Amino acid sequence: MSKASAYGSVLALGAALGALPLATESNVLLNFLIFLLIVAVAATGWNLLGGYGGQFSFGHAAFFGTGAYGMAILQERAGLNAWAALPIAIALGAAVGRVIGVLAFRARLRGSYFALVTLAFAEVLRILANVLPMTGGAAGILIRLRIDPWHFQFADRRVFYWVALGFLVGALLLVRAMERCRFGAWLVAVRENEDAACALGVDTVAVKVAAITLSAAITAAAGCLYAQKFLYLDAAIAYGPWISVEALLAPVIGGAGTVFGPVLGALVLLGLGELTKAWIGTLTGGAVPGVDLVLFGVLLILCVAFAPRGILGLLSRLRFGLRWARS
Amino acid sequence: MQSPEILLAALLNGVMTGAIYALIAVGLTLVYGVLHIINFAHGAILTAAMFAVYVLHAAWGVDPYLALLPLTVCFFVLGYAVQRLIIGPASHGDDGNILLITLGLAIIIENALLAVFRSDTRSIDVAYAFSVVEVGGLFLSLPRVLAVAVVLAVVVLLWLFLARSRTGAAIRAVAKEKMGAELCGIDVARIYAVTFGLGAACLAVAASLLMPTYLVNPRVGNAFVLVAFTIVVLGGMGSIPGALLGGLVIGVVESFSGLFMGESLGQIGIFLIFILVLLVRPTGLFGAKA
Amino acid sequence: MTPSARLGRRTLLASAAAAAASPLAAPHVRGQVAPVKIGILQPVTGALAQDGEHGRLGAEIAIEEINAAGGIKSLGGARLAMVFGDARSNPEGGVAEVERMQAEGVVAIVGGFASPIALAASQAAARYDIPYVVDVGVSDQIVQRGLRNTFRFGPGFGTVTKAALDNLVAINEAAGRPARTVVIVHEDGLFGSGLARLLNAQLPERGFQVLEKISHPTPSRDMSNVALRIRALNPDVLIPSSYYSEFVLLARTMQQQRIRPKATYAVLNGAASNFRFVREFPEAANLIMDCNHWADPRKPKTAEVRAKAEATGRFRLYNIPLNYSCVRLVADAIERAGSTDRTRIIEALAASTFEDHIMPYGPTRFVNGQNQGAAPVNTQVQDRDIKVIFPREFANANPIFPAV
Incomplete structure (x- = not known):
């Protein structure tokens, strides 16, 4: 892939998504898309480590929550401006990623062991956030409502959407750049065969630690967006397992280890959720709770059964099939 | 400092709770050891089993202990079918996919139960629920003492089955070397299904033992999953004696850390032990060397 | 109602109204x-x-x-x-x-x-x-x-806590102050922790000694240790603020362990004002008091x-x-x-x-x-029913205290 088309495709997606609010008046859609972007950014972070590096994490909530709490605490307790708090919160998330990475990778944890240790770290942070006074404890922390771009709060939802989109495009460009440099090649080598990579002189621990740091930073940025969108956090929101699961599911469904996989996966995952909810809602008036989620689960399994390598995997297989048929 | 009597009571509480954890973890570790998957549906299947016990009692007055055996068989068949008909074909043998499918199953089971039973917390009332055994001034709950005995028996039976029977040998072979087992003519797909069935059967036993003193709602199983994961790691993934001992250890640790640090912060104790074990000795207390 | 159905009926009604502007049409017009x-x-x-x-x-x-x-x-x-x-x-x-x-x-x-x-x-x-x-x-x-x-x-929290304490003091005074010590058991989320903090700060001012504040997560798998600590501390009054499941577990364990404080005085508790709990576990529920939202029985x-x-x-x-x-x-x-x-x-x-x-x-x-008028009500489980014991203006039972 040429340099122009590699970066151009990301920018084209950004432009297309950026034009969406001009085409719709629906705030329901816009609200959905903003949440989608937040999940997509978190998932892009996961994808860097899990998709490219092959290190499945169950605990990306640790980074998401640190970013979110960082944003809230720096503004509300330290009196910092939101835009000044943003890079610090992201750096805090990256730092948590680095610490977990150094501990886990130095101990040579792989596969499920690595997955479970990340889960445990996220849980420890959740329990701590629920009792520490700094985070507001169980009462949670409220970011003051000050609708003003200076405070990262916008009267017009579309502006927030574009800012969130900017985050996503930035994250995707970062992943694309990584894909094309030596570091990216090392990371993929670690995923494919860590021992061989090691034998070839790649410092696999250093590569993995760098990857988890970057990954954590991106997911922390998603946490910052969440904090500014909803302006309220508690331990179950910020460090709860829900975001670890969404950040993992989206790339796996969309296509792990591809730039656009997390975005497509987030769209499918959240879109299916909303569609089943709306559809079952009109059928039954919401009289029986849970039916929509049952349908969602069924569709999720069908998705996996028919697109086992993610949707992008399915598409590339189809394209390969077509090319093969033509030749 | 707490009095010795309290410490002893906390220890026994820990053992009794830990025994149930152990049984849940045995199912999980078995599935992990053979299929090498982390079964996210484990908690939801436990919930389903608990509802089955509840329905049998509420509708037909079947005693939970009487329900134990038939339910165990039912859940074995159910687990077998789920692996054979859903997880196996849909996963294409990919770990990431299995993860997604078990997650999908968990969502389906939990919400189907919500749709049918609604969200109310239910419990069953049996005459012996409040019976106690008095030991040196301590009141031990009779159903929970009984649970410890049944768990021990089940673990021994399972261990004998794996060690002595032909199927058990095949399961061990698949766990150790899937390809080699396949070459020896072992039907790996069937062994996977049997293992998954055994995992589900363990949950049916656990459900029957829990229900006399516990309660059930569509989300109840989730509370047990995370702790079961920690036990599996502590005991060494795939190790049955490890899961038993791990369960008892975690039960006791939880009990004491709850006593000294409070129930909320006490949970941190479990996760810190978990992290330490992973970082220092990731194969667990009983796992084979990686 | 779908838009097309509404449209259909509206056109139908319009023609009907045009045909005969009878008084009978009035309710339809309202529709x-x-x-x-x-x-x-x-x-x-x-x-x-x-x-x-x-x-x-x-x-x-x-x-x-x-x-x-x-x-x-x-x-x-x-x-x-x-x-x-x-x-x-x-x-x-x-x-x-x-x-x-x-x-x-x-x-x-x-x-x-x-x-x-x-x-x-x-x-x-x-x-x-x-x-x-x-x-x-x-x-x-x-x-x-x-x-x-x-x-x-x-x-809100503030109002509920104040009412709960006022009523607790009143009940205690009326019985000749048998209760002095308190243990608070609360779930560790926003609701339980928030209440426990307020109670812990204000109970000493009202002449009670808080022996311990025990928090537990939701969901909890086991409440035996909480019961154990309550037994060791032996408080006169137990104040639990938990969701339904955890409180049911605690109440059952306490019954089994034969732990009987002089009063179990719940605040905003998920179970003590729930008829399911009273019906399923009449003995464990008996005489538990709760300060909670409650409809006016008058x-x-x-x-x-x-x-x-x-x-x-x-x-x-x-x-x-x-x-x-x-x-x-x-x-x-x-x-x-x-x-x-x-x-x-x-x-x-x-x-x-x-x-x-x-x-x-x-x-x-x-x-x-x-x-401003919003206030909680004190109830007590008596004779397998939930009775109002405070405010006295519309109470339909007298508090039974101490319970043992």
């Missing part, structure tokens, strides 16, 4: 008024589903009743139409539903149940000036943000609503009368506003002196969105 849409937001899936379902039931009963009585009269008998939203037990779910409700054109929203959902949803509604009436959400942050659209009909409507709720096979929880009352409150505001204009409804709510609810609050009076 022609566009319904007033009201958003009901409750978590009916996820961790809070039990509360959410009861909340929805209360709202449904109110809407049905208002429509049966002729709808909103100042709007030509417009019927109330419920736009239901499942908040899925999280704030994002709540916000998404508020957006959908806005798109469907609701004039007001009632509900939220949990404080985090109510906080996020009321803020989202504020952007559209949709009046938002919080049903339960006890966190006092809800009414401290200066949002003019947000109203809370029920009491009002004839209370029994009516209770009968309607029980006819659906649901156990009566406080969510039902609270949501019933909140919907009635909103309907009254629309009635007085005589308009579906949101700003005017907000003004009508702010100036509201609504009496026709079934909570024991008196006429509503909102200051900064908080209903």
